[in-house]
Amino acid sequence: MRIVKEAAERKNEILDAAEELFAARGYEETSTGDILDRVGIARGTLYYHFRSKEEILDALIGRLNRTMIARAEKAAGDRDVPVVERIIRTILCMNPETGGFPVGHEVMEQVHKPQNALMHQKMQQGLLDGVVPVITRLVEEGNAQGIFHTGYPRETTEMLVLYSGAAFDSRLGGEPEQEARRVKAFIHNTELLLGAESGSLEAPMARLFPQVK
Amino acid sequence: MRIVKEAAERKNEILDAAEELFAARGYEETSTGDILDRVGIARGTLYYHFRSKEEILDALIGRLNRTMIARAEKAAGDRDVPVVERIIRTILCMNPETGGFPVGHEVMEQVHKPQNALMHQKMQQGLLDGVVPVITRLVEEGNAQGIFHTGYPRETTEMLVLYSGAAFDSRLGGEPEQEARRVKAFIHNTELLLGAESGSLEAPMARLFPQVK
DNA sequence: CTCAACCGACAGGTTGTCGGTCGATACGCA
DNA sequence: TGCGTATCGACCGACAACCTGTCGGTTGAG
Numbered sequence: 001m002r003i004v005k006e007a008a009e010r011k012n013e014i015l016d017a018a019e020e021l022f023a024a025r026g027y028e029e030t031s032t033g034d035i036l037d038r039v040g041i042a043r044g045t046l047y048y049h050f051r052s053k054e055e056i057l058d059a060l061i062g063r064l065n066r067t068m069i070a071r072a073e074k075a076a077g078d079r080d081v082p083v084v085e086r087i088i089r090t091i092l093c094m095n096p097e098t099g100g101f102p103v104g105h106e107v108m109e110q111v112h113k114p115q116n117a118l119m120h121q122k123m124q125q126g127l128l129d130g131v132v133p134v135i136t137r138l139v140e141e142g143n144a145q146g147i148f149h150t151g152y153p154r155e156t157t158e159m160l161v162l163y164s165g166a167a168f169d170s171r172l173g174g175e176p177e178q179e180a181r182r183v184k185a186f187i188h189n190t191e192l193l194l195g196a197e198s199g200s201l202e203a204p205m206a207r208l209f210p211q212v213k
Numbered sequence: 214m215r216i217v218k219e220a221a222e223r224k225n226e227i228l229d230a231a232e233e234l235f236a237a238r239g240y241e242e243t244s245t246g247d248i249l250d251r252v253g254i255a256r257g258t259l260y261y262h263f264r265s266k267e268e269i270l271d272a273l274i275g276r277l278n279r280t281m282i283a284r285a286e287k288a289a290g291d292r293d294v295p296v297v298e299r300i301i302r303t304i305l306c307m308n309p310e311t312g313g314f315p316v317g318h319e320v321m322e323q324v325h326k327p328q329n330a331l332m333h334q335k336m337q338q339g340l341l342d343g344v345v346p347v348i349t350r351l352v353e354e355g356n357a358q359g360i361f362h363t364g365y366p367r368e369t370t371e372m373l374v375l376y377s378g379a380a381f382d383s384r385l386g387g388e389p390e391q392e393a394r395r396v397k398a399f400i401h402n403t404e405l406l407l408g409a410e411s412g413s414l415e416a417p418m419a420r421l422f423p424q425v426k
Numbered sequence: 427c428t429c430a431a432c433c434g435a436c437a438g439g440t441t442g443t444c445g446g447t448c449g450a451t452a453c454g455c456a
Numbered sequence: 457t458g459c460g461t462a463t464c465g466a467c468c469g470a471c472a473a474c475c476t477g478t479c480g481g482t483t484g485a486g
Contacts, residue, residue: 185368
């Protein structure tokens with residue numbers, strides 16, 4: 001006897017299953033059949049709710065991105081916290097480890113494997129589109145307060161987000177030693193780019209990122 | 214009657230066909246059957262020379278990357294040219310349009326489509342691994358000459374390469390107006406990061422990149 | 427004669443389609 | 457109010473079409 005549910009609910013069930021499977025095996029290695037089995041529905045039902053396998057991926061990434069951007073906006077909007085610290089917190093929202101991720105911790109691990117290039121690219125694009133504007137506003141706020149001095153808030157933010165993204169992935173490679181050095185370089189270069197006072201980022205960074213030393 | 218060729222030659226024929234097809238339709242949209250037909254060989258022959266479809270992609274990207282890195286190293290080693298200009302020329306080697314690409318102009322266009330995420334990722338990784346060390350050496354040379362002053366040559370180079378890569382792709386989006394602004398920001402921020410004298414990059418850049426104004 | 431290079435049928439698996447079925451809800455009517 | 461029935465969204469599963477990789481067997485150059 002078959003169970004009928006509201007479309008929105010079924011869709012979410014499918015996305016839940018897809019999330020677990022993609023997290024465990026990756027996108028390419030998961031077949032629509034696997035999703036079918038896990039949800040307990042028939043082939044036709046899946047394609048009643050989604051046009052294609054890729055549309056499932058898009059929907060899932062949209063769901064993940066939405067929660068992350070919400071976190072980022074919350075971190076960015078906390079008026080009680082100084083701007084520098086808010087920027088760091090917002091950037092950390094993008095990182096699965098430091099971000100205290102709501103869901104999809106395992107998804108993020110999969111995302112970094114080369115097998116899941118499509119997933120990775122779509123997530124990163126979502127990040128760029130979603131987070132860059134938020135941080136840009138913070139940078140402009142810092143400019144207005146006179147603690148930053150950059151003529152290119154948007155573009156500078158893009159640079160910072162891209163770099164931190166690549167560093168969080170293992171795309172840049174290197175030993176732990178090199179990674180630590182990368183963090184120091186990131187802090188130093190961020191100060192340069194934003195025109196912030198030398199050392200003004202180090203203190204808040206150390207507070208939020210204790211392992212940096 | 215069947216034609217027998219040396220393995221290396223056949224392999225190159227297969228890569229040639231793959232290059233054209235990937236350029237026209239992308240990696241995922243090209244089947245091994247398409248490659249078979251174009252080369253005029255049988256299924257078994259293809260898999261005699263390559264273990265899998267993905268190995269074909271890897272070999273092709275390796276071929277493309279090798280030629281590009283050769284160009285980059287040539288540009289970087291030209292002792293008659295000032296360091297700043299060599300850096301710019303080397304970075305431009307990565308760009309299909311400004312780089313006077315040897316082959317694969319169309320490949321690069323495909324690479325930017327989201328469908329070809331795997332291709333894109335593998336190429337970018339090759340770039341990072343291949344070009345970053347070359348430019349890092351140039352930055353260190355500039356440090357030694359006293360025209361740059363950065364404590365993080367490697368990491369700063371990574372930032373610059375990542376950003377220019379993303380800007381060359383359309384990952385950052387935006388109107389032509391915004392893109393022009395991005396180029397200006399790139400020049401300005403590069404000066405900041407390298408600790409170069411303000412304006413010292415603008416002149417060589419304008420010479421090599423006339424459309425910037 | 428030997429072996430690298432080649433062949434093509436075939437197994438196994440995948441995505442997406444399509445005609446048809448089921449069940450909740452609304453509706454007509456007594 | 458109670459009861460057939462019409463409707464339509466949700467669901468089903470067989471199936472077509474395709475795709476990758478394998479394998480035993482063949483060929484021709486040296």
